[in-house]
Amino acid sequence: MANNRHESLGLTDEQVLDMYKHMLLARKLDERMWLLNRAGKIPFVISCQGQEASQIGASFALDRTKDYTAPYYRDLGVVLAFGMTAKELMLSAFAKAEDPNSGGRQMPSHFGQKKNRILTQSSPVTTQVPHAVGIGLAAKMDKKDFVSFVTLGEGSSNQGDFHEGLNFAGVHKLPVITMVENNKYAISVPLDKQIASEHVSDRASSYGMPGITVDGNDPLAVYEAVKKARERALDGEGPSLIEAVAYRFTAHSSDDDDRQYREAAEVDEAKKNDAILTFAAYLKETGVMTDEAENDLIAEIDAIINEATDYAENAPYPEPESALGYVYEE
Amino acid sequence: MPVQSYIQAITAGLREEMLRDENVFVLGEDVGKKGGVFGATKGLYDEFGEYRMLDTPLAESAIAGVGIGAAMYGKRPVAEMQFADFIMPAVNQIISEAAKIRYRSNNDWNVPMTIRAPYGGGVHGALYHSQSVEAVFANQPGLKIVMPSTPYDAKGLLKASIRDNDPVLFFEHKRAYRLLKAEVPEDDYVLPIGKADTKREGSDVTVITYGLAVHFTLQAAEKLEEEGISTHVLDLRTVYPLDQKAIIKAAQKTGKVLLITEDNKEGSIIGEVSAIIAENCLFDLDAPVQRLAGPEVPAMPFSPTLEKYFMLNPDKVETAIRDLAEF
């Protein structure tokens, strides 16, 4: 038996199994979207693949009944964990009227769902950081015990909004957790051409907050880091910066060809650490998941995705004139 | 009814809304202890405390962006840009985010935020403390742009902006702050956003304008009355989206229309006003629509001779009205 790491973190067998289920659902949903894209059925995909462990590890450390999140476009795992369903995500992929993110107005992966406290996102990167800080400010002003959780890519950590937002949160000691999902690339540009410091987390000290770098392929390590950050935030000690290091397994998006700028061997090497495989192995070694349970899980997820796809494909598009609605309050 | 300056009316409007609704709070540079560089928030820090009169770090994108986040949560932030000129670092947050959040979320989220900013010239502010920036935002559906011309309007429109459930840019003419004084009711009143207001009835020439230029126009109209020229003055008050009905009606009233802005002419608010008149009033016009505006230079220069050359004043307005009356 492998060393049981989750128990000491206060996680039950059911919880870690649920984490795995969410990771696998995110992965398989993402894979299905690529198939649909290559079949000409949906115009665009941008992936979470390689970052599921970071996203699910972090989300499970939050209180998903009251914390707020401002996710970025790769955070399929985060929004699933916060309550968005596979069906809702497929509705968005097909740009159908029922899409709760935007009613088919935005490209897929521009997440947002008020009932699950998922702030609406745009395309210009990093604008969500000050928004999450504003949520943290509201929590502090109203003396509420929730935190605000915001994510972005490492390339995006060069935008002014990252620095303005984190500095603001630091100055006012706001309950904000920023997680940079460092997948080593910003489209084609590698990490060493993005930042001059060794780690994105090095930047935290300028903003008066702890900055830590964790293995983003290890959901338990990310869980632990975010859990600590949440406790700090609720104790009034202010914000934290977490850098979860992983790797982007797919091209940047369905419109990108990553053979133009990186070697296939590098991708293959990174995939050896694929958390979908390593976490499954961990769960089996610790006796949490049997082969049979894994097969059942895969079958269950396939069924969920098939149903979501069929539903979304057959759902109606928005009425053309509905393009005019909701510019202002009606 | 007490007489208040334009800036006192703004402070009073803010205070009343903060008393009425505890979700209203102000954030910006130097707004707290100091009470703002112009004094618009004077006394409010002592009354409401640090977190409702929040001195932020010097970072405009964060002022707007943090305000947006708090507004999405359900607060009613009033963000202050110290000068309208310095709103530029926040343009991405205002145009990409605030303006589009209701639309892009299909009505799921909204941004009940007001952004106040002192604009305008004639105060020796040179290029970067004199600009009129409304045209930058005036083709962004989702935003509303309010530019009051009197103390009474300033208070009533500010209160309406704070209560509005969508983002409002509220531009205050900094020269008006202490120049304009008028009776302002102490009771709770709001004025409608999106509605222009007739500031003077007249029959020879219609002037359509906004902001401090309304004041200059009224001064000019007073003088021209003695010459027998009767001027009709429509104050746009909300420059985006425009009150088309009021514009058409005012143009039809006299058939001679002069449009005035302190901004430079090309691409300004009054170009759109002119288009509305062209589309709707062809057979009502007795003269070509005229525009009086700043010159096509990047911004207002510093030296008094240069500033005076750029800036509007009652004499320039008077001449333009007279020329049109004589057409």
Ligand SMILES: Cc1ncc(C[n+]2csc(CCOP(=O)(O)OP(=O)(O)O)c2C)c(N)n1
């Ligand atoms: C302000 C802005 N500039 C450029 C882009 C185009 N763009 C989209 S994603 C991206 C790379 C982002 O890289 P990173 O932050 O590392 O996130 P990742 O995609 O790797 O997860 C770029 C350049 C954009 N969306 N917004």
Ligand SMILES: [Mg+2]
């Ligand atoms: Mg990246």
